[in-house]
Amino acid sequence: MKVLEKIFSVKNSENRSHKVFTILGLKFKFKLKDSNIINILLENNKLIRKNQRLLNKIEKRMYMLDIPLDYKKFWINDDLQNIIPLNWGKYPEGFNPGEVISKEILKDIPYNTIVDFGCGYGRLSENFNPKKYIGIDLNSKALEKAKENNPEYNYLEINIDSEYPKCDIVFAYTVFLHNDDKTLKSILCRLKNTNCKYIMIADIMSKNWPENIIPPTYHRSVEEYNTLMSDIGFSLILEKRYPYKRYAESAEFNHLNTDMSFLLYKQD
Ligand SMILES: C[S@@+](CC[C@H](N)C(=O)[O-])C[C@H]1O[C@@H](n2cnc3c(N)ncnc32)[C@H](O)[C@@H]1O
Structure with a gap:
């Protein structure tokens, strides 16, 4: 996450549901909700280093546009949260x-x-x-x-x-x-x-x-x-x-x- 501490430019993408950040020459796409968290973090670099939990959350939601996502890392970090939709029991499908x-x-x-x-x-x-x-x-x-x-x-x-x-x-x-x-x-x-x-x-x-x-x-x-x-x-x-x-x-x-x-x- 060190790259986050060096932001070269920030620009809005045309899609209103997310923001694209250019970080060290790479484009990262964040959900708007998370990009707000990033803006707050960027205002205080010390906070970035201290707040590991927030950083993990951001990393999990990070979409790399120019380099493929590491799927294995994503799924392991995600733990069991997205195996099936939460709070709908064993079969959210309504069938087995x-x-x-x-x-x-x-x-x-x-x-x-x-x-x-x-x-x-x-x-x-x-x-x-x-x-x-x-x-x-x-x-x-x-x-x-x-x-x-x-x-x-x-x-x-x-x-x-x-x-x-x-x-x-x-x-x-x-x-x-x-x-x-x-x-x-x-x-x-x-x-x-x-x-x-x-x-x-x-x-x-x-x-x-x-x-x-x-x-x-x-x-x-x-x-x-x-x-x-x-x-x-x-x-x-x-x-x-x-x-x-x-x-x-x-x-x-x-x-x-x-x-x-x-x-x-x-x-x-
Ligand atoms: C939405 S879950 C569905 C799990 C299971 N089939 C079920 O219905 O309970 C997707 C699963 O696929 C695994 N997965 C995704 N891409 C994979 C890949 N390329 N190779 C092996 N497993 C993968 C994830 O780790 C995750 O456990």
């Missing part, structure tokens, strides 16, 4: 997504090994046979919790550029929308190396949702996912949509598409 995946989307597909990509604290694990399941995630803190919650299941901490375990099926439930295009393309190439025959992606797929939020979010349409998947030799064989209760019932989001789309792709 693990049950939808295991009993509907994948019900007719036999497999020996299934990878839960971005498993968080293992919320969906119990819907799968522990002998066939591997949960993988960047967030070591979430994985500790997953092991505590489900001691008989296997979990593996990975890095952003890790190779993934060999398997027959991969599912990523609300994970890919938190990765930018470049990162996602690299993830998909490495998923192909797992020799899996099926990949299931579930996200809210709509272009109108706000971006530059916490956690980092990059909304894509079904067509965009189809193109990305066709590039690694996978085609869409099944699509299902379920309304996501927490968003469908919120005045902030209910004018947008609040359906959770489940897309199942098969290797060509």
Whole structure:
């Protein structure tokens, strides 16, 4: 955070929800709320050094425009706060997504090994046979919790550029929308190396949702996912949509598409 102590220029961006600060030649985008905190901090450099908690908060909300965000660091610092929307119970969706995946989307597909990509604290694990399941995630803190919650299941901490375990099926439930295009393309190439025959992606797929939020979010349409998947030799064989209760019932989001789309792709 030392860079924050040397601000060369501050300017408003055209987007009214955030401010862009140029710090040591790099552009950083902050939510307006946080940029006010920064203005106060900048008025007193000693305060900056003393107030580590505020600095951590700012760092967490910091979006680097010119250099990619360190996703692993983001998710570990975030602890368990954004694994699912807070204060809506275990299933803010209003349904159990693990049950939808295991009993509907994948019900007719036999497999020996299934990878839960971005498993968080293992919320969906119990819907799968522990002998066939591997949960993988960047967030070591979430994985500790997953092991505590489900001691008989296997979990593996990975890095952003890790190779993934060999398997027959991969599912990523609300994970890919938190990765930018470049990162996602690299993830998909490495998923192909797992020799899996099926990949299931579930996200809210709509272009109108706000971006530059916490956690980092990059909304894509079904067509965009189809193109990305066709590039690694996978085609869409099944699509299902379920309304996501927490968003469908919120005045902030209910004018947008609040359906959770489940897309199942098969290797060509
Ligand atoms: C919104 S949470 C969803 C967690 C879980 N699928 C669930 O529904 O309970 C997204 C999870 O994906 C993980 N994640 C994000 N990007 C990842 C990546 N590139 N590789 C592995 N895990 C990732 C995060 O650490 C986080 O635990």
